[in-house]
Amino acid sequence: MDEIAIHVREAYKVFHKQSLFPWNRKNGHGEKKRVVAVDSISFDVSKGEIFGVLGPNGSGKSTLIRLIATLLLPDSGAVTVFGHDVVHDRIAVQRLINRVSVEASFFKKLSPMENLIFGARLYGLSAQQARVQILEILTRLGLERSTISKPVEEMSRGMQQKVAIARALLTRPAVLLMDEPTTGLDPRSKREVQALVRELRDQDETTILLTTHDMVEAEMLCDRIAIMDAGKIVALDTPEKLCAMVPSHNGRSPTLEDVFLELTGKKLIEEDDVE
Amino acid sequence: MISATTRQLRASYAFVERNAHLVKRYWSWELVWLAYSIANSLSVSYIGLGMEQISGQEIDGRYLVLYLVVGTLVWRYLSLIFYWITDVIGLERWEGTIEYTLMAPIHRLTHMAGQTAFAVAYSLLFTAIILAVTVKLFQIDLTNANLFGMTLVMLSGSLSFIGIGIVGSILPLLFPERGAQMTHVIIAMLLLVSGVYYPVAVLPPTLRMLSVFSPATYVLDGTRKALLDGLPTAQLWPSIWPTLVAGAIAIPIGLWVFGLAERYAKRTGKLHRNG
Known part of the structure; x- marks a missing residue:
């Protein structure tokens, strides 16, 4: 049996738009905004699997990643990484994971080298070890050596994203959480990142949880895909089996995009029809 | 395999180095800040020289200058420590890196120790420069001053301000938009009651009572005794022990409160918002 890397059981997360101070809170007129971001979802990801999460904006993908990344606490349910609970065993989980998000967040005045050494030290690496690895990873990502000592703010969005990926790889995570890592990248950079994702799984057996809006990317990279809508998983299977869920149109085999629209978009049309 | 202690030490040093x-990168801002601080200290100290003319009475202006110089220097030192520590969250919110730092497998004590070590070193250097300029300009004679005792009083006083700073740092965590500005209230209250520019005896009874609980009161008293009266180090003990006690209470409380605030931020999703 495959080893379970990520285990999510009935995870539930709701956000209340409410002030810390009681006198600022709305009074019983239903004005207090309540958003169920993750609605009792369950799934397992095996070690070495590339698991995709698709969903429209606001469907709960990033919240799910933050729950696994220990950046949010679930209201109920359980999330574990290689058996370690994200709430009760925070540091053990954090040693195993790293994350690449859609915003490549850095100290913008510092160089990639300074930013990456800072990140490496937080994970217990020495500067000497880190320097060697940084050069190796950035070269692997196709980043020129001359850019390594320039401030991050002088780099293009694509280059910054590569540095963000390097930051995650530097700690050799067993689980890599990638939240729309290729959004905003040019086609070439996108392909390089996609090749790297495959390489990480094939060579290092890294477990990857990937959220994306790019259906082709999801179909190409992921072993299994979960489609989320309004905080719930509406479908979960291999790309092939997901495609088989919808009928073909005009003799054309359905794509993942057709499945996505069928499961998320079509529902909205039906609601409009009712009105 | 590296030990857990080495890991945490490296992580702690990451904050010092960063x-x-x-x-270094914001050097021009540092120069502006230094010029502002020197001008501020000098303008307060000149009040001492002007008092004779203002009051029309014979006053020991040199003593008064030194009294005010001590006030400005000690206050600059303590407030710098406070601001560097409260900036532990504010800075990362500004850069958008907060989630990456709080996702790292480190204890909050490790995190704060690094930020604190830098804060103390930076504040000592900064204050020493202002002291050098002030001494030169006012031709202050420090031959009878107990500089070692003064440093000891200031270092022991740092501990309590570290604790207060950690408590203050929760404000940017809880209030992403205005939390950083809210920290000024804490420092303003301490400035009012601690006798920075006047003896606490002139304060009304309520404020005078509050001055007993401000560690800055003892730091200022001890520093003045060391610099103005040249009291030997052993006789400075009555000014040192209250600050050590305050530090021993404030630091654990600060860490505990920070832990609660971090949990609240993770429960309500406040880490994500970059204010």
Whole structure:
């Protein structure tokens, strides 16, 4: 049996738009905004699997990643990484994971080298070890050596994203959480990142949880895909089996995009029809 | 395999090194800040020389200058420590890196120890420069001053301000938009009751009572005794022990409160918002 890397059981997360101070809170007129971001979802990801999460904006993908990344606490349910609970065993989980998000967040005045050494030290690496690895990873990502000592703010969005990926790889995570890592990248950079994702799984057996809006990317990279809508998983299977869920149109085999629209978009049309 | 202690030490040093890099990159801002601080100290100290003319009475202006110089220097030192520590969250919110730092497998004590070590070193250097300029300009004679005792009083006083700073740092965590500005209230209250520019005896009874609980009161008293009266180090003990006690209480409380605030931020999703 495959080893379970990520285990999510009935995870539930709701956000209340409410002030810390009681006198600022709305009074019983239903004005207090309540958003169920993750609605009792369950799934397992095996070690070495590339698991995709698709969903429209606001469907709960990033919240799910933050729950696994220990950046949010679930209201109920359980999330574990290689058996370690994200709430009760925070540091053990954090040693195993790293994350690449859609915003490549850095100290913008510092160089990639300074930013990456800072990140490496937080994970217990020495500067000497880190320097060697940084050069190796950035070269692997196709980043020129001359850019390594320039401030991050002088780099293009694509280059910054590569540095963000390097930051995650530097700690050799067993689980890599990638939240729309290729959004905003040019086609070439996108392909390089996609090749790297495959390489990480094939060579290092890294477990990857990937959220994306790019259906082709999801179909190409992921072993299994979960489609989320309004905080719930509406479908979960291999790309092939997901495609088989919808009928073909005009003799054309359905794509993942057709499945996505069928499961998320079509529902909205039906609601409009009712009105 | 590296030990857990080495891991945490490396992580702690990461904050020292990162802050040093930031100071280096923002060097022009540091110069402006230094010029502002020197001008501020001098303008307060000149009140001492002007008092004779203002009051029309014979006053020991040199003594008064030194009294005010001590006030400005001690206050600059303590407030710098406070601001560097409260900036532990504010800075990362500004850069958008907060989630990456709080996702790292480190204890909050490790995190704060690094930020604190840098804060103390930076504040000592900064204050020493202002002291050098002030001494030169006012031709202050420090031959009878107990500089060692003064440093000891200031270092022991740092501990309590570290604790207060950690408590203050929760404000940017809880209030992403205005939390950083809210920290000024804490420092303003301490400035009012601690006798920075006047003896606490002139305060009304309520404020005078509050001055007993401000560690800055003892730091200022001890520093003045060491610099103005040249009291030997052993006789400075009555000014040292209250600050040590305050530090021993404030630091654990600060860490505990920070832990609660971090949990609240993770429960309500406040880490994500970059204010």
